[in-house]
Amino acid sequence: MNLKLIAGAMALSAALSSFAQTHVMDVNTGKKGAPIQKTMYGIFFEDINYGADGGLYGELIKNRSFEFKQNLMGWTTFGNVNVKDDGPFERCPHYVEVTYPGHDDRRSGLQNDGFGGISLKQGDSYRLSLWAKAPQGNASIQVQLIDQVTDNDPQDFVSQELKITSGEWKKYEIILKSPKNDKEASLRITLNGKEPVCLEHISLFPVNTFKNRKNGMRADLAQALADLHPGVFRFPGGCIVEGADLDSRYQWKNTIGPVENRPINENRWQYVMKNRFSPDYYQSYGLGFFEYFQLSEDIGAEPLPVLNVGMVCQFQNKEESAHVPVDELQPYIQDCLDLIEFANGDTTTTWGHKRAEMGHPAPFNLKYIAVGNEQWEDFYFKRLKPFVKAIREKYPDIKIIGTSGPSPEGESYEHGWKAMREIGADLVDEHFYSSEEWFLNNAMRYDSYSRKGPKVFAGEYACHGVGKKWNHYETSLYEAAFMTGLERNADVVHMATYAPLFAHVKMWQWRPDMIWFDNTNMFKSVSYYVQQMYSCNKGTNVLKLTMNGKPVAGQKGQDGLYATAAADNGDGSVIVKVVNTNKTAQSVSVNLKGIKGEKTAKVTTLTCNDLNAENTIEEPEKITPKESTMTCKAGKSSTVIEDEIAPMTFKVYRIKK
Numbered sequence: 309m310n311l312k313l314i315a316g317a318m319a320l321s322a323a324l325s326s327f328a329q330t331h332v333m334d335v336n337t338g339k340k341g342a343p344i345q346k347t348m349y350g351i352f353f354e355d356i357n358y359g360a361d362g363g364l365y366g367e368l369i370k371n372r373s374f375e376f377k378q379n380l381m382g383w384t385t386f387g388n389v390n391v392k393d394d395g396p397f398e399r400c401p402h403y404v405e406v407t408y409p410g411h412d413d414r415r416s417g418l419q420n421d422g423f424g425g426i427s428l429k430q431g432d433s434y435r436l437s438l439w440a441k442a443p444q445g446n447a448s449i450q451v452q453l454i455d456q457v458t459d460n461d462p463q464d465f466v467s468q469e470l471k472i473t474s475g476e477w478k479k480y481e482i483i484l485k486s487p488k489n490d491k492e493a494s495l496r497i498t499l500n501g502k503e504p505v506c507l508e509h510i511s512l513f514p515v516n517t518f519k520n521r522k523n524g525m526r527a528d529l530a531q532a533l534a535d536l537h538p539g540v541f542r543f544p545g546g547c548i549v550e551g552a553d554l555d556s557r558y559q560w561k562n563t564i565g566p567v568e569n570r571p572i573n574e575n576r577w578q579y580v581m582k583n584r585f586s587p588d589y590y591q592s593y594g595l596g597f598f599e600y601f602q603l604s605e606d607i608g609a610e611p612l613p614v615l616n617v618g619m620v621c622q623f624q625n626k627e628e629s630a631h632v633p634v635d636e637l638q639p640y641i642q643d644c645l646d647l648i649e650f651a652n653g654d655t656t657t658t659w660g661h662k663r664a665e666m667g668h669p670a671p672f673n674l675k676y677i678a679v680g681n682e683q684w685e686d687f688y689f690k691r692l693k694p695f696v697k698a699i700r701e702k703y704p705d706i707k708i709i710g711t712s713g714p715s716p717e718g719e720s721y722e723h724g725w726k727a728m729r730e731i732g733a734d735l736v737d738e739h740f741y742s743s744e745e746w747f748l749n750n751a752m753r754y755d756s757y758s759r760k761g762p763k764v765f766a767g768e769y770a771c772h773g774v775g776k777k778w779n780h781y782e783t784s785l786y787e788a789a790f791m792t793g794l795e796r797n798a799d800v801v802h803m804a805t806y807a808p809l810f811a812h813v814k815m816w817q818w819r820p821d822m823i824w825f826d827n828t829n830m831f832k833s834v835s836y837y838v839q840q841m842y843s844c845n846k847g848t849n850v851l852k853l854t855m856n857g858k859p860v861a862g863q864k865g866q867d868g869l870y871a872t873a874a875a876d877n878g879d880g881s882v883i884v885k886v887v888n889t890n891k892t893a894q895s896v897s898v899n900l901k902g903i904k905g906e907k908t909a910k911v912t913t914l915t916c917n918d919l920n921a922e923n924t925i926e927e928p929e930k931i932t933p934k935e936s937t938m939t940c941k942a943g944k945s946s947t948v949i950e951d952e953i954a955p956m957t958f959k960v961y962r963i964k965k
């Protein structure tokens with residue numbers, strides 16, 4: 309035989325063998341397995357990558373209260389503008405005094421470019437609010453939206469006079485309508501006339517925020533969260549719960565009440581990379597705990613706050629002395645108890661009353677609290693104990709979440725789980741930012757977990773490509789494969805949240821991330837769609853799915869296939885999810901035992917033949933799931949899904965019984 313013929317024969321045999329075997333799977337639809345918790349697929353929000361200020365939080369002005377360390381950071385001033393610190397808000401005392409510059413042909417005023425330019429939409433309305441005082445007599449300011457142009461005379465395209473009446477501090481509000489789209493506008497305020505004005509908390513919001521709330525969220529980003537139908541909403545972090553030091557830890561009590569009086573905090577993610585130091589990264593706390601609870605309610609997710617356990621970030625602080633001594637933890641424990649009262653207490657309680665004052669007399673019905681973010685070893689275990697004791701005593705129904713630390717295996721993880729069992733945590737928060745290989749090899753991870761003791765909360769996870777840390781298709785597909793193991797083990801895995809959630813395309817510290825945005829647009833990564841395909845096809849009970857009697861989890865002989873099945877008691881559907889991680893197509897035949905006759909399946913397919921491809925701000929919908937229908941055959945004693953699954957493809961089949 310000549311060489312060409314041999315090569316041809318080999319190629320043919322390879323092609324045949326890749327299609328030859330049909331993988332026959334069996335689903336027992338008659339016997340419902342473990343319930344799948346409503347909380348199973350959720351979201352985790354942290355203010356990283358400008359996720360809050362400059363992101364989800366609708367505020368368009370940076371440093372609105374003049375409280376950054378450099379008080380005028382974010383502002384350009386001209387003429388006579390001075391920072392003062394005896395303002396009307398005790399915890400945000402700074403403001404600016406704008407006075408006549410001495411000549412009629414000069415102006416005094418200030419300008420803010422937002423978070424890299426204020427994005428305005430033609431025809432949309434924006435609510436400008438500020439606090440002002442005219443100490444010497446009636447004064448006037450000109451409020452303008454201007455183009456950011458490079459010459460010295462930026463053009464205003466919206467200009468409105470605002471009269472400030474003589475006397476004490478007062479809040480003013482006007483609506484500005486943008487006549488055009490402008491991605492990089494600025495807000496400019498100038499003094500008219502000679503009477504000075506004092507200005508504080510200068511704020512600009514789109515009127516159209518999510519649910520049209522005044523202190524609301526950017527509508528497109530919040531809608532993207534709602535569209536995930538998340539079962540649980542973990543907030544506010546992440547490392548920012550701990551802070552770089554105890555002073556900069558997240559303190560929820562600073563984040564409630566009138567926004568004008570919420571003290572700002574530096575963001576721990578200022579420091580993440582030396583070459584990306586962001587000195588202007590602060591937390592305004594405009595998106596605070598009330599707003600988090602309200603957002604949870606708006607999107608139908610169980611709120612899951614994470615509180616500080618008296619510890620700072622252990623990566624940066626390795627000494628015991630960096631953390632709060634165990635006998636001085638009481639204020640931290642009290643913060644937890646007060647938070648539960650803030651969320652659930654009736655309006656006669658101290659903290660329940662504060663919630664009612666903020667506009668929500670009904671309780672938020674908090675069921676979970678996490679104590680500590682990503683802590684490990686004895687430093688953590690001995691601190692967690694008194695929190696658990698105090699919470700159990702006062703609120704026995706609240707489920708407490710502890711953590712097994714930053715690694716998904718190894719000594720600290722083992723110690724973490726052992727300690728969480730001993731301490732009696734209800735759930736253990738595991739974090740894994742791991743490689744492609746890890747994700748492919750860990751779909752069986754939870755099959756061997758003990759069914760007794762704490763349940764699993766996979767609280768932070770994402771597949772990080774080795775040498776390729778971006779949101780490319782391949783990693784998202786492997787997340788889909790891994791997640792078959794979460795669903796199959798729904799009796800032990802009660803919650804899972806991808807991380808991080810948001811990233812600004814020009815201002816990020818960490819990737820991959822689930823949703824990316826600039827000041828005008830957003831796009832959903834493929835990982836977002838994987839999460840959505842799971843959360844919108846969650847089902848209520850696991851159904852046993854096997855191939856040759858074994859779970860389908862990419863193991864030997866399964867040709868890179870991963871699969872799971874669930875029943876949905878709501879609409880009576882059977883849901884089968886199959887991931888083909890192989891670079892060749894795979895034939896599958898899934899026998900739905902307990903269903904008979906021909907049926908129509910709704911099919912959602914996520915596929916892409918370029919493993920490095922990704923969605924981008926320029927091509928936001930390059931890779932999206934597609935909906936179709938197919939006929940499932942009537943087999944001898946079952947309905948059968950017969951399909952050939954394209955290489956590197958995730959499919960969800962939904963069949964009504």
Ligand code: AHR
Pocket residue numbers: 354356545546547548681682714739768807808818
């Ligand atoms: O999600 C980014 C960070 O990863 C979180 O802040 C922290 O918990 C983990 O180390």
